[in-house]
Amino acid sequence: MGCIHSIRCKPKSFRESIVVLDLNTSIDPNPTSIDEASGVVLRYRTPHFRATARVLVPPVAAKETWTIGWIQACNHMEFFNTYGDKGMSSWELPDLRDSKIQAISDSDGVNYPWYGNTTETCTVVGPTKKDSKFTVGMNDNFYPSVTWGVPVSDSNVPQLTSIRRDQSFTTWLVAINQATSETLVLQTIRWRMRLHVQVDPEKPLGQRATLREPVAQEPPHILGRNEPIPPNAMIKPNANDAQVLMWRPKNGDPIVVIPPKY
Template sequence: MRLSSPPDLWKLLWIVLLFNAMGCIQSIRCKPKSFRDSIIVLEVKTCIDSNPTSIDESSSVVLRYRTPHFRAHAHVLVPPVAGQETWTIGWIQACNHMEFYNTYGNKGMSSWELPDLRDGKIQAISDSDGVNYPWYGNTTETCTIVGPTKKDSKFTVSMNDNFYPSVTWGVPVSDSNVPQLSSIHRDQSFTTWLVAINKATSETLILQTIRWRMRLHINVDPDKPLGQRAVLDEPITQEQPQILGKNEPIPANAMVKPNANDAQVLMWRPKNGVPVVVIPPKY
C-alpha cells in the first residue's frame, strides 16, 4: 500500500477542514434567532411641542389651561418570528414626581396628590389609561405580533400626553364661587419606556427609555374681570425630553393598578386648620 505524498495529505486535510467549517457556518445560519436578538428599533423620536400653555377663562366657575403635548414615536423592525409566540410592543409610562397645587390667597391651597408617591412608599405609579395595563393605550400606542411569521414586520408605535385640567375660581370646600384663586403651580416628571412583552410568559424587553418633565406657573389676580385674570409666568417653552443612553428598569408599581388618575386625591390644605380630603381616590 502506497502512502500518500505530503501534498496529498495536505489536500485531504484541507477538504476535511473545509467541510467542517461549512457545517459550522450552516448550523449557525440555520439556528433561529430569539425574539430578544431579532427585534430592532430603527428610530425613536420624542419632543414637547414648542407652543406655550394656553389659558381659558371662558367659564365663571373654573379656569382651564392646556399644556403643550409630549410626543413619542418609534419605528420598529421584527424579523420573522419562528415560534408560536405573541408579543406586544408599545409604550408604558409612569409618573415619578408630582407637585400640583392651586393657591387661594391667604385662605390656603388645594392640591392634587399621589399619597404613596408623596410619602416615598413607591418610586413611580402607572400612567396607564386605566384599562389596558400596563400600556399607556391600545390604539397607536401598541402593536401585536403573532408568530409564526414568514416576513419582516415593520411598524410605528406612537403616543402623546398633555394636561387639560379645570381649577375652581373659588375655594373648593366653600359654597361660595367668589374668585379667590391667586396662583397655579405644577411640576411633574415621567419616565416612558418602549417595551416588548411576551403574552404567554410575560417576558419583558425594555427597548428604549425616555425621561420628560412638564412645569408651569400661572399668576392669577382674582379682582380683575373674567378673561383678564390669569397670566402664564413660566416656563414659556418646556424642557425637551431626554432619550437615555442606558435603559432603566421599570418599577413594579408602573406595571399594575392603580394608575395615577385613580390614585390621586384632591386635598384642601388651609393656612390655618386641618387638611380636608375634597375628592378621595377612585380605587
C-alpha cells in the first residue's frame, strides 16, 4: 500500500530503521586439531565460529551515540577430562551449573557487554546527515591445555584417558544507545561446539590422542524470532573469570584446583 496522504504515514522510528543488510555465520569445516608437543599438557584447537553482519544505520537526528556489535553468552558448559579410574577434572561455571542463571557473559572481560571492540563493534555518533553502512564481525574458538597427569598430584605421569566438551552459546547482534542504554536486538544466533578426544596414556607422546567426534560441527542456527538478552549476559563476571577447575575423584570429595578469578 502506498501513501495517499502523507499525513497518514507515520515516519518509521529510527529504531525500526536500523537494517541488517546481510548476515553470514558458520563454523569452519576443519576438524579440531590436537597438539602433543608438550610432555606436560595436551593442547587442542577447535574450528572457529564466525559471524559477520553488514548493517545500515539511518541518519541520527539527535546528539545520540549508538554502538552496534556482537554480544555473546554461554548457556551450557560441560568440559570433562577423565583420568582412568582416578577421577576427572572439570571446568565449571557454578552459577550456570546450579541453574542460578540461564546464561553468563562471554565478553572479552574489558569491553562489557561486547564480545570485543576491534572488528566486533561500530559506533555512530549523531547527528549524522546520511546513512552509515559498516560491517561488524567476530570469531570464537577454544584452545585449552589439559594436563597429562592428574591435576592435583605433583606427578606428570600420563593418566589422561578422555576429553569431552559440549558448550552452547547465544550470540546477538545488538544496537545500544550509549546515553539511555536502550538495547535493540537485531539478530540472534545459537551455536554449539562438541568434542570427544580419546587418549591412550600408555602410548608414546605424539601418538596418544585420537579425535573421536564430531569431525564436523553442526552449523550455527540463525533464529527466526529474536531472543531477549538475559541480564547476566550483559554484566560481570564473564565466563573466563567465573570458571572453576574442579577435581572430582572416583572416591572422596571434590577439590577446587583453580578458583574463579572473579
